Amino acid sequence: MAPVKISHQKILIRTLLKVLLMIVIIFTLNSWPQIKQSLSGNVPPLSFWLDHSFKLRNFILIIGFGAYFYYKDLTDQKADLTGNPK
DSSP states (O other): OOOOOOOHHHHHHHHHHHHHHHHHHHHHHHTHHHHHHHHTTOOOOHHHHHHHHOOHHHHHHHHHHHHHHHHHHHHHHHHHHHTOOO
16 A cells, blocks of 8 residues: 655645634734724724733634644545545
8 A cells, every 4th residue: 555645735834824814813803892993093002902812812722723724634635545535
């Protein structure tokens, strides 16, 4: 049986894009009150935005989901290459 060739580079790129999208979503959700304030002309300082957006729980979520996305893509690619159903 020949070894299965897995494209780790492709998996890493896809995982990175998913994690970056997740960071944008988390930043937007956590900063929504400041975003609404800035639309009316009252822009809070950037440090205030960052203090409320990037917390330890958000980093744990990002790392956890990043690991999940990588594992899911890796198992999907292995299943595709071996012919096994997902």
